[in-house]
Amino acid sequence: MCYCGTTLTFEQCCQPFINKTVKPNTAEQLMRSRFSAYVVNNPAYIQQTYAQEKQAENSVKEIADFANSCRFIKLTVINTEQQETQAWVEFEADYFYQNLFCKLKERSYFELRDDTWYYVDGIITPTTDIKVGRNDECPCGSEKKYKKCHAN
Numbered sequence: 166m167c168y169c170g171t172t173l174t175f176e177q178c179c180q181p182f183i184n185k186t187v188k189p190n191t192a193e194q195l196m197r198s199r200f201s202a203y204v205v206n207n208p209a210y211i212q213q214t215y216a217q218e219k220q221a222e223n224s225v226k227e228i229a230d231f232a233n234s235c236r237f238i239k240l241t242v243i244n245t246e247q248q249e250t251q252a253w254v255e256f257e258a259d260y261f262y263q264n265l266f267c268k269l270k271e272r273s274y275f276e277l278r279d280d281t282w283y284y285v286d287g288i289i290t291p292t293t294d295i296k297v298g299r300n301d302e303c304p305c306g307s308e309k310k311y312k313k314c315h316a317n
């Protein structure tokens with residue numbers, strides 16, 4: 166299954182976007198491929214898919230530092246509103262940061278410019294990080310202990 170949570174393989178789903186052999190047709194595809202790019206640690210792709218005016222404030226190094234400090238678990242797309250040149254995708258992304266289980270809840274805004282979808286910005290709903298003990302059940306849903314699952 167692709168990292169972004171579809172029933173396709175990574176090769177059939179997000180990889181062609183990340184490798185730039187195919188352009189995402191929809192904002193949701195772009196959003197999913199950006200999540201997968203975090204998982205496979207391709208910060209350049211994440212940076213290039215920001216709208217141009219946002220690229221300076223999101224350096225490849227900062228994106229790489231964030232990607233390296235997290236273990237990404239799961240993406241859940243909650244809602245998509247796709248118009249001709251604008252789109253909104255609401256999602257939840259689960260990841261671990263050190264021993265914290267974090268949930269990013271965001272409504273992202275995308276624009277189609279010169280035939281290419283870009284991520285412009287997003288509204289984040291604050292969530293509470295959960296501290297995970299080594300003997301706790303792993304919050305990823307595996308039913309294993311954290312120390313035998315996502316602990317590093």
Ligand SMILES: [Zn+2]
Pocket residue numbers: 167168169170171175178179180197198201
């Ligand atoms: Zn995918």
Ligand SMILES: [Zn+2]
Pocket residue numbers: 303304305306307311314315
């Ligand atoms: Zn786990």
